Amino acid sequence: MSEAFILFSPSHLLALLVLAAASFLLYVFRHFFQTRHLAKSILRYGLALLLAASEAVLDIWNIASGTWSPQYTLPLELCSLTLLLSIVMLLTKSRILYQILFFAGIGGALQALITPNLAYAYPHIRFYQFFIAHILIILASLYMTWVENYRPTWKSIGLTMIFLNIAALLVGITDYFLDANYMFLMHKPSTASILDWLGPHPLYLLTEEGIALLIFAVMQLLFFVLPEKLSRTGNPRGQSAI
Structure with a gap:
């Protein structure tokens, strides 16, 4: 039996360090990829492929271990939704999806990485899959920002909030009929999370909106x-710093 995941254990901190290092390297080498079409294409399609592979690994593991259930393993968590949409964004270079995913993808995945709702510790396959998937979600939007030079606007925040509320409504209806708890709309997760500080249900759902x-x-x-x-x-003469 696998050991339980421990928040801010050495393996957890190392995973966060991997995120920081990968983000730093992507930023440092952004000009390299911008000026080399083949390398940029390999990186873009590679990120999409790894995202798809991480989701496939999760589904295969759930089926093989007998834990697949429509109540728990459908891709209806926020990070599952942003993972799938990140694949579409990378393949299509959609500016609309980017405006949503820069905020919802990075914000949601970063919160999940800091306070994971994860039952399995290192070196379980679910530990690897969880952290790799969430790191890739963040890198996908950072790639579109730093390499493809996409930029969100203040209006993008409003678009993201509309997306989140529509997603919550649809997922909430699904939760009701499946007796599930996707996106933690029905109650808080069993593991430690930021929701523990936001009051009881359903107050924390409203607090989440403001945060x-x-x-x-x-x-x-x-x-x-x-x-x-x-x-x-x-650059007082208006010259670009890049």
Whole structure:
């Protein structure tokens, strides 16, 4: 029997370090991929393939271990939805999906990585699959930002909030009929998470809305608004810093 996952254990911290290192390398080598069409295509399709493979591994494991169930293993969690949409975004280079996934994908996956709803510790296959899948979700949107030079706007935050509420409505209806708890709409997860600080059900669902809006606004400021202002300050003649 596998050991239980321990929050902020050495293996958990190492996984977070892998995310930081991968993001750093993607940023550092962004110009390399921008100027080499073949390398850029390999990276884009490679990310899409790895995302698809991570979801396939999860489904195969659930079936092989006898844990597949429509109540627990359908791809209806927020990160499952953003994973599948990230594949479509990478294959089609959809700007609409990017505007949603930059916020919902990165924000949701990062929260999941910091406080994983995970029962299996290293070196269980579910440990690898969980962290690889969520890291790839983040890298997919960072790739579109740093390599393809896509940019969200303030309106993108509103679009993301509309997407999240429509998704929650549809998933909530599914939860009701399946007696499930996808997206934790019916109750909090059994493992430690940020939801523990947000009040009882259903209050935490409303609190999540405000926190999501705040996080998305901070992301827009840190990734785009402040860097652009600093760039203009360092280039008084309006020359690009890139």
